[in-house]
Amino acid sequence: MKIYLVALMTHLMGMGVEPPVAYIFTTHIFDSKDECSQFAVDNSDEIMTKLWMEFGPNYSPHIISCVDQDTVDDIENLGAPEV
Secondary structure (H helix, E strand, O other), X not given: OOEEEEEEEEEOOOOOOOOOEEEEEEEEEEOOXXXXXXXXXXXXXXXXXXXXXXXXXOEEEEEEEEEEHHHHHHHHHOOOOEO
């Protein structure tokens, strides 16, 4: 089973309610959620730096989670914006 690290980002200065923007980390694909979670803990600074580089200071992670391929497919099929 493929497991991905996914961040849902929210706009900090947005007026009204904007849907979250999905960022799917594809540089690391894991065999288990435990492996993914440990990677996220061990590399939290690098993950936050990558998100800041991609989104800038006006976005913040709403949630960062380890999800399976089916969930990634659902995110993509729902049309959640990706970067």
